[in-house]
Amino acid sequence: EVQLVQSGAEVKRPGESLKIPCKASGYSFTEYWIGWVRQMPGRGLEWMGFVYPGDSDDRYSPSFQGRVTISADKSITTVYLQWSSLKASDTAMYYCARLRPLGYCSDGACPGAFDIWGQGTVVTVSS
C-alpha cells in the first residue's frame, strides 16, 4: 500500500526549533516529489514547497522561502519539514503529500497532482 505516515502533535514555544517527519512506503521513494501543505485553523490550503528525494532538488513558495527547510533522507524514505525558530503564527496543521507528475518539472513549473497525503501533524506554538 502506498502511504505517507506523519508523526503526532507537537507543542513548542516561540523561538524553538522543530523538525517533523513524513515516512513514505509502498512506492519508489526517489521518483516522486513530496511537498508540504499548511492549513491554519479554519483556513484553506497553502503550498509551502517540495523536495525530490532522488537528488534533493527543492522548490519553495516565496511565502515560505527562508522560513522553513524541506529535506529528504533516502536511507529511511523520509521527508522532513524543519523550522529553526518557530513563531506563534506557525500554529497549524501540516500535511505532506506526494506529487504525481503530469508534466516535466522545471524551475518555473512542476506540473502534478497531490495524489497521496499524510494524515497531518498539528503544530502548536505558544508561550
Added chain:
Amino acid sequence: DIQMTQSPSSLSASVGDRVTITCQASQDISNSLNWYQQRPGKAPKLLIYDASNLETGVTSRFSGGGSGTHFTFSISSLQPEDIGTYFCQQHDSLPITFGQGTRLEIK
C-alpha cells in the same frame, strides 16, 4: 502568483441535488487544474486532475470541466458522504496555489 477564486464559499443542498462549484484563475492556466475534497478532520483527497480527469477509484458522480481561466466541479446527485470542503489547485506555474475552498453542507 496565480490567484484562484472559488465560488460560492459555502453551499447547502439537498440529497439528490446537482451541485456545481466554480474556480476562476487570475490568468490562463490551460487545463492545469486539480480538485480535492477534504472531509471534516481528514486530509485532502484528490478527485479530479487536469481539469476533467477522474482520479482512479473516485465516484463517477463527480466531474470537472473548463479550461483557460474558468473551471467547474460538479456532483451529479449529492449524497450525505459528500459533505466537506472542496478546493481547486493550479499547477501551471510555481508557486502552486489553491482556491480558498467551498464548504458543502446537506440541507
